Every structure is written in structure tokens, then in C-alpha cells.
Amino acid sequence: MPSSAPASRQNAPDAAATTAGEFALIQRHFSRPCGHTALAGGDDAALLHPRPGMELAVSADMLVAGTHFFPDADPHDLGWKTLAVNVSDLAAMGADPRWALLSLALPAADDAWIAAFADGFYACAERFGVDLAGGDTTRGPLTLSVTILGEVPRGQALTRAGANAGDDIWVSGQPGLAALGLEMLRGTFAPTADGERCLAALHRPQPRVALGQALRGLASAALDISDGLLGDLGHILVQSRCGATLHEDALPLAALYATGASPALARRCLLAGGDDYELLFCAPPAARAAITALGPALALPLTRIGTLSDAPGTVALRSADGTLTALAARGYDHFG
Amino acid sequence: MPSSAPASRQNAPDAAATTAGEFALIQRHFSRPCGHTALAGGDDAALLHPRPGMELAVSADMLVAGTHFFPDADPHDLGWKTLAVNVSDLAAMGADPRWALLSLALPAADDAWIAAFADGFYACAERFGVDLAGGDTTRGPLTLSVTILGEVPRGQALTRAGANAGDDIWVSGQPGLAALGLEMLRGTFAPTADGERCLAALHRPQPRVALGQALRGLASAALDISDGLLGDLGHILVQSRCGATLHEDALPLAALYATGASPALARRCLLAGGDDYELLFCAPPAARAAITALGPALALPLTRIGTLSDAPGTVALRSADGTLTALAARGYDHFG
Numbered sequence: 001m002p003s004s005a006p007a008s009r010q011n012a013p014d015a016a017a018t019t020a021g022e023f024a025l026i027q028r029h030f031s032r033p034c035g036h037t038a039l040a041g042g043d044d045a046a047l048l049h050p051r052p053g054m055e056l057a058v059s060a061d062m063l064v065a066g067t068h069f070f071p072d073a074d075p076h077d078l079g080w081k082t083l084a085v086n087v088s089d090l091a092a093m094g095a096d097p098r099w100a101l102l103s104l105a106l107p108a109a110d111d112a113w114i115a116a117f118a119d120g121f122y123a124c125a126e127r128f129g130v131d132l133a134g135g136d137t138t139r140g141p142l143t144l145s146v147t148i149l150g151e152v153p154r155g156q157a158l159t160r161a162g163a164n165a166g167d168d169i170w171v172s173g174q175p176g177l178a179a180l181g182l183e184m185l186r187g188t189f190a191p192t193a194d195g196e197r198c199l200a201a202l203h204r205p206q207p208r209v210a211l212g213q214a215l216r217g218l219a220s221a222a223l224d225i226s227d228g229l230l231g232d233l234g235h236i237l238v239q240s241r242c243g244a245t246l247h248e249d250a251l252p253l254a255a256l257y258a259t260g261a262s263p264a265l266a267r268r269c270l271l272a273g274g275d276d277y278e279l280l281f282c283a284p285p286a287a288r289a290a291i292t293a294l295g296p297a298l299a300l301p302l303t304r305i306g307t308l309s310d311a312p313g314t315v316a317l318r319s320a321d322g323t324l325t326a327l328a329a330r331g332y333d334h335f336g
Numbered sequence: 337m338p339s340s341a342p343a344s345r346q347n348a349p350d351a352a353a354t355t356a357g358e359f360a361l362i363q364r365h366f367s368r369p370c371g372h373t374a375l376a377g378g379d380d381a382a383l384l385h386p387r388p389g390m391e392l393a394v395s396a397d398m399l400v401a402g403t404h405f406f407p408d409a410d411p412h413d414l415g416w417k418t419l420a421v422n423v424s425d426l427a428a429m430g431a432d433p434r435w436a437l438l439s440l441a442l443p444a445a446d447d448a449w450i451a452a453f454a455d456g457f458y459a460c461a462e463r464f465g466v467d468l469a470g471g472d473t474t475r476g477p478l479t480l481s482v483t484i485l486g487e488v489p490r491g492q493a494l495t496r497a498g499a500n501a502g503d504d505i506w507v508s509g510q511p512g513l514a515a516l517g518l519e520m521l522r523g524t525f526a527p528t529a530d531g532e533r534c535l536a537a538l539h540r541p542q543p544r545v546a547l548g549q550a551l552r553g554l555a556s557a558a559l560d561i562s563d564g565l566l567g568d569l570g571h572i573l574v575q576s577r578c579g580a581t582l583h584e585d586a587l588p589l590a591a592l593y594a595t596g597a598s599p600a601l602a603r604r605c606l607l608a609g610g611d612d613y614e615l616l617f618c619a620p621p622a623a624r625a626a627i628t629a630l631g632p633a634l635a636l637p638l639t640r641i642g643t644l645s646d647a648p649g650t651v652a653l654r655s656a657d658g659t660l661t662a663l664a665a666r667g668y669d670h671f672g
Binding site for chain 1: 378382385386396399484488495497597
């Protein structure tokens, strides 16, 4: 660990010792036993033993107070979400999440806050079988940085680059709810029903790990929806060199309407709302029956919302009467 | 990647798109080709193929402006050091550094600053054979978060827990120079010679990767000196349940005196100065000849500075006339 604190450390070793002790105490909230880590914490590095035949999937995300979450966010929810958004990245690869490293910058050593944050983080870790194998704690503006490591059988990872024209476009669960939850927090939307469901989608996203693993060998491309359905679809279109036609009457809007959202708000949240962490994936039509069977097996709605076209980078919306409207793949602001 | 920007994103998609574009541009500075990464960047996760027979060594460090470095630090040096302190953690395990993930929070998209930072980071990555396999870029107070992954033959990692009473205590290179460099920056020390050497030690630490690997099978315990020699020695003493006797006349003080540092300053910087990133290691006396031969082979001074005792947690300084003075293992402030 580096510690060249320029401001005070060398001139005031006693004060530095207090700070170090304070943060060592904090770090004890993150010392729960590991299940499958050869050596965790307390040394220069953790030691991990990947299983034979696996390749490693590794992803990092940094969350900053005021940019990614409200500074007064509930620390338990924030702990869950900090790990969940990383787990979701591995779900989108079809990988099995195994280890995480958490680096925290904290403005002060607030024991109650960190205890609640740790509880939320570990709740997600236990749910998905992730060992917290290492990390760092330091003083600074509230910043949460996670690296997650998982395993996927070699050659079977789901990337964004494998889809082809003619493939179906699918989405899991109910995208748009998290964006409605955010509108509620801002006071710009008051639901007539299902308000708690919207807030839960925002605060405690459920990474689709089982779905991602079940899609290995079925899906041709996949990613998780973090920036909005249309924007994330654009990543697949670029990397798979395809276009897309979305079927308006197939879009899962009913649950959004049921909250009392206007048609315009519901469509905006569905197509451009961030923070859903549902999976968007493509698969050849031959896989339809197998994918349809996954929904009940996983107790998770899977909706076929469109088809990939051979017009790279273009997105069209096909209405019920067959009318095609061009959409920009990136950004809801161009959606009429 | 998560992106639930609470302040503006959902209400102002155009502004958000600009910001995202800005940071996507920034991230292009970190897209140099990888040498040994199956899939790097641009997907939900990177894919890595560890080599058979290896275990993974993984470590994370977070550096915060104002806490770990001066906000006006030279960005090229800062880029080097951000990776180097992580490489040093793997060196201390005897591991071969292979991959890194870099998460950056930046207050603004300053293209020149980030270009220089990236150059420094890649200079270190190329020097030590590290692929930058992934990461994240976001807006926030300047924070640098790295996770490094490396490989070590299974069962051969150097930990802090394997040392025994009777083992020799060794240190590499010249600890104390970096602390003198920091005193120079603060204006509290004006060297009569070797000032550039002190600043180089502070700004461009050289991780001892080749030494760490050569010590596999020789050293009984090892770590890198980041918090100061005495404090870091304390970690080995705790985890190996030993004490230590340091030999005053063996301490490598001559090079510190040569800068014009007073005896008190030189001793303080040697024993408690942070940021050295030299290796402190223990080995049985039977390994002395082999370790001594490593110095010339690696063009790196290796100094035997003491012996582990069977009095757990105690540190004594033995002067030339045989007098023993008790020291606290943790913290120079108790050093007379």
C-alpha cells in the first residue's frame, strides 16, 4: 500500500499513526471469512486459484458520490449496489463471479456508515458467492472502486461482438423501473402504484448471473443495460457490425404504465433509463424455444423485442401497422 | 459500467452525452495494444488466460490527490508511480506482474494532463510487461485506483508469515532516499549532493520484480517498504510471530549522509520514511551466500541489517558496542 501523504504524514507521525489506526479499524468491517480464496487480505497481495479449463473475466467500476449516487444514499443499499453493478458485468459475460477487491476513499472514519455499507456489500457477496479478497482504504472524497474477477469456461464467454443480422434481440426483466425510481427521488414522478418496486430496482439491482450462464451456447452477444437500452444496444451494433429493428408492440411497457407513468415517460425510461442491470442479448431464431423455456426456469421474464438487420449502425422502430421510424442507436434524445 | 448520475444525467441527456463523449475520448489514451490479454477493454469484462501451474496474485491500491500525492504532481511521474506501487506489491510476493485495471476519477477532461499521465503509466507497464486490460473513467475528485494481477508458481509466493527466529533480515537498495526527496519538496531539507537521486526515488520508484522472483525458495518472508522500514518490519513480526534485532552498524546510512542529511534525519528517513518500495525480506543463514550473489547479478545492493528473535513483537537495536535499545516495531516516533 502506498502512503506518501504529502500533507502531514512525515511531519506528524503521531497524527499519522492515529489516522492509520482509525482506517485499520474501519477495514476490519471487511474481514469476513473467504470461501475459496487461497490467501486473502493482510499481505501484499491476495492469492487466487482459478479452476482448470476456465478463463478469467475481470472488470472494474468506480462510483463517485455526487456523480453516481446521492451523497446521502442509504449505506446498506449503496454497499449492495457497489458490488451488484460489478457482478452484473460478469453476468453479461456468462461468467461465474468469484472474487472482488474493494478500494474505498472515505472523508471520515464513520463507523456506523461503514458497518452498514459492509453489511450491504457482504449481502450481495454472499448472494452471488463472491469472496472479498482484498482492497484498500484511505482518506479522501467518498469514492468506491471495485474490481471483480470471475471464471467462464474457456472460449464460452458472451461478448458484444458475436451477433449477426437476423438474430433476435431479447431483454430480461423489466428495464425502465430503475429510471422511474430515480424520477421519484427527484420529485418529478409520483407513482400511483408499485413505487416500492421502482425504488428497489434503483437501489438493489439484481444481477442476472444465472441467466448469463444459461445463455452460454445460446446467445450470440450480450451486455448489461447500465446506460439505457438504446445506448447499450448501440455497443452491440458497433461491435457486431449490425443494425436493429425494434418491434414497438413487443416492448415491455405494461408494467411501467401500471405505475401511472405517462406513455412518454414510460417509453423514455424503458429505452434510455440507466441503472437497470438487466441483460440485453441476441440469439439466432433457432434458439427461441430454448430461451423461452429459460424464463419460467429462472422465474425471470424474457422478452423478444426486435431483430438485428444488415444495415450497420441503424436502429428502426417498427410500429404495429408496419411503419418504420429511424432512431439513433446512441441516445434517447433522438427518439421521437 | 454504472452511470446513475443523480445530478443531471436523466434530465439532460444531451449534456450527459457530451460528458460521456469527453470521457470516452480520454479513455482512448489508455487503449494501447495488449501483449498477452485474450480480450481487453470495450466489453463488459476483460478475459485473461493465466498460465497452467500458476496461482494468481492480486492487489489493489487507491491514490487520492492531497492524501497520497500533491495535486500539482507531474502527471508523467504520477502515471509511473501509480502503476509502480502496485507492481511493487507483486514484487513482494515473488510474482510476475501481468495485467492491470485502472479506474480514474478526474475533475475535468484535461487532455494534455491525461496524455502525460498515460505516457508515464505505460512506461511503467512496458518496463514490467504489464497489460492494461481494463478500467473505468469518470468525473470526480482526482482519484487513481489500480488493481494489478500477476502469476506466481503455485505454492511459491513470498508471504509475510513464513519467517522464523534466527533468520537474517535483509533490505534491498537504499531506503530513506524517497523520504529525503519529500523533505526537499517541503523545503525542510536542502541536500549538498544527490538531490536528483532523492527526487527520483520519490517520483519514480523502481519495483524490485526481478529480486522478488529470485528470492522464491530463498526468502522465508518478504514485503515492500511503503510505510517505513520499522513499521513494515512490524507486519512480518506479527504474522511470523517473531521479534527482531537490528544491527546499528549494518544500517545503510552512508548514502543518506552523503546527501548532507544530519545523522538524525538520515536515521529517521531510513527507518520510518515511506515510499521506498524496496523489499524487506527474511531468510535463513544458510541462504546468505546465494542472496549475497544476487546483489551483483541484479546490480542491486542487498544489505543484511539484523536477525529475527524469538521475543514476538519486540524490536531491539544493537549498537556497535553490543548495547541493546528497545524500539517499538510500529512507528518511528518511539525511536530515540
